[in-house]
Ligand SMILES: Nc1ncnc2c1ncn2[C@@H]1O[C@H](COP(=O)(O)OP(=O)(O)OP(=O)(O)O)[C@@H](O)[C@H]1O
């Protein structure tokens with residue numbers, strides 16, 4: 001009996017709240033796909049390249065499960081409140097409280113089973129999609145992968161946990177059901193004091209706070225990039241910004257319409273006052289929810305931006321830091337290895353250009369002693385201007401000339417923080433003054449620090465290293481991993497002693513691509529889940545009060561509001577309610593771009609900023625489009641509920 | 647003789663439901679003169695509310711025609727119908743049907759808002775009407791904070807603010823105590839006498855019906871009988887109404 005009733009109730013609810021259940025099933029699907037990746041052999045096989053992937057996904061999945069548990073609990077409570085009367089009738093008809101509990105649990109269990117089936121199916125497809133994205137970004141082998149059983153089990157367990165949590169949370173609500181409530185025609189809304197002006201002032205305050213957080217965050221990011229400060233400042237300003245965002249949205253929800261309603265002449269036109277009053281009621285009742293929704297959407301926006309920025313800066317950084325396809329650095333006297341390396345490179349791919357250069361030293365540490373990383377017995381390394389110009393020519397950059405000057409060249413960003421201007425180098429009888437410092441020079445070797453001097457200053461020094469860089473013929477595909485491995489084997493021959501260093505850009509790209517893929521996929525995963533859950537919450541709020549509004553709209557019609565007027569009023573009301581938690585978070589895209597600019601500039605790749613801004617705009621448009629679609633569906637559903645049956 | 651304010655010809659209304667077709671009205675025909683005050687009575691389910699809804703253009707008849715003034719309702723499309731309802735008809739329901747989220751004032755002014763009446767005019771009418779109905783003090787309150795009688799008077803103010811030609815009321819006294827009900831009927835009488843508003847109401851209560859000048863009796867969707875008050879005293883009319891009602895219920 002209970003099972004039959006539960007099934008009927010569930011069907012009725014799913015009919016009414018289809019959108020909410022769709023979003024729920026999609027969230028389940030996302031959890032399924034994420035756990036699938038945790039256990040996927042193809043992903044695990046790439047282990048080395050994808051350092052930290054499993055931990056990130058596991059952490060994010062736990063986060064998602066937690067948030068969806070909270071959303072589900074909220075929704076359960078909401079439905080219980082909506083169905084107070086229904087449950088009261090069951091009680092009055094002679095059901096015991098135990099029956100009620102069983103009924104509720106059966107319904108939830110059915111819903112759980114349903115989402116398990118639907119989510120499992122959709123999760124399989126999503127899993128393949130994520131995998132394709134991952135293999136695209138991290139250059140893994142493509143193809144359909146079997147969905148791992150462990151993943152499905154874990155997802156099912158997680159979902160069960162989520163449902164248990166939400167049940168435990170909402171059961172106390174069931175105990176509050178009383179038959180007495182049936183006598184009152186509707187639960188009396190306690191009249192809250194309307195103080196729109198004060199609410200607006202609070203909103204303004206929060207807005208100012210948000211702006212302050214933005215500047216604080218920008219400063220913290222800059223400091224952490226340039227001075228290596230830890231991320232506490234960033235995290236603090238972000239947390240504060242989240243609080244201000246919630247506060248702003250909630251305060252705006254409380255006050256905005258109230259202020260409009262005070263202007264009587266403005267309101268008494270068409271169905272305006274009707275629409276505004278309904279909206280005001282809805283907003284004031286859901287102000288806290290609007291704040292939380294805004295935060296969820298904001299997380300989604302920031303997540304997408306982080307994903308885009310990570311991708312862009314990685315690519316730009318890679319090209320900037322590794323302008324040569326291959327570079328090799330060997331101690332002087334190991335020309336045999338250099339020749340062997342050259343052969344390996346030529347075997348792997350057609351070479352367009354190869355530049356050999358020598359690093360000299362005379363044992364002085366005038367420059368190094370200024371830096372924070374000098375060690376006893378360290379000596380400045382020097383590069384002759386003609387070698388440097390040859391390296392520049394290979395990149396198509398103009399040649400430099402130095403007269404009585406030297407340049408500091410380093411790939412260590414902190415180098416920019418040291419002052420070399422007082423240091424005059426004395427080499428071969430000549431005096432050379434400081435001409436400038438390039439702290440983001442192309443990568444010749446890992447962590448190098450060189451002084452570029454005119455040729456005559458270098459002659460007479462002893463060679464410290466012989467090095468070579470290669471540019472390959474553009475557009476040739478080659479097996480970077482194999483070349484990387486071959487070079488590694490070559491350099492490994494004599495054990496622990498320092499032999500030299502090398503880098504193959506394409507191989508670096510693969511491993512960097514891995515970390516980039518982790519971040520991007522993680523951010524996208526969190527973004528989509530938060531957006532989905534926000535939309536799910538919003539739709540039950542929209543549709544839940546549709547029944548209540550039905551009566552108001554019926555009266556409006558009986559007073560001479562035609563169908564168009566009514567539909568327009570409903571649309572305007574729902575849209576205003578829907579838009580509030582979305583507009584500001586979507587506008588957060590601008591400060592996001594601002595912070596991105598700081599990061600990209602700090603990384604030395606300001607040229608990627610244009611693309612980052614484009615991505616931010618495009619993702620905002622995409623999110624807005626998803627929301628618009630969802631709103632259209634929600635509006636149609638609400639319209640059916642409000643005007644249905646006439 | 648006054649021209650007709652309302653004319654019904656062979657009005658029939660069927661409802662198709664899951665349990666088959668309900669014949670709520672079967673060929674109802676009558677006319678109301680301009681400025682007439684009439685009531686319709688009948689047992690529960692006889693079709694009173696349906697009749698009022700049809701006249702109020704909230705439902706369309708399955709067959710037959712309804713004319714209000716010179717206008718045949720069947721000829722009007724949805725938008726014109728809504729405008730007509732707004733400008734020419736005032737409707738008062740048993741449960742007041744005030745919009746919960748609007749203040750009394752906003753409720754009253756809503757039909758004028760919908761008609762885009764200028765603000766000065768709105769204010770003028772509101773002031774006059776609220777003084778007359780004694781609700782000037784409660785205009786800023788929400789319906790939930792009003793007493794039943796105040797709510798009823800607000801609903802009536804809303805029905806009258808457009809100065810309708812016809813006022814329709816479905817059991818307007820249903821939720822009032824007897825003193826409140828009597829006051830309301832006296833208000834209707836004075837409205838009818840002063841403004842020549844045609845008033846048509848459905849009621850269960852014979853005493854309320856006796857305030858009118860004409861009572862129609864409905865049974866199973868048909869007009870069963872109708873009686874006029876003429877020059878008789880209210881008490882006399884009341885007794886005749888009781889007699890007809892007894893006959894009506896006995897004849898089942
Ligand atoms: N929307 C509807 N759909 C189906 N049947 C309806 C509908 N409205 C009314 N009816 C039916 O039409 C008949 C007349 O109903 P109506 O509400 O007009 O009666 P009434 O005379 O107003 O009764 P009461 O005195 O109880 O208010 C009833 O049998 C009712 O069930």
Ligand SMILES: [Mg+2]
Nearest residue numbers: 694695696816
């Ligand atoms: Mg009725």
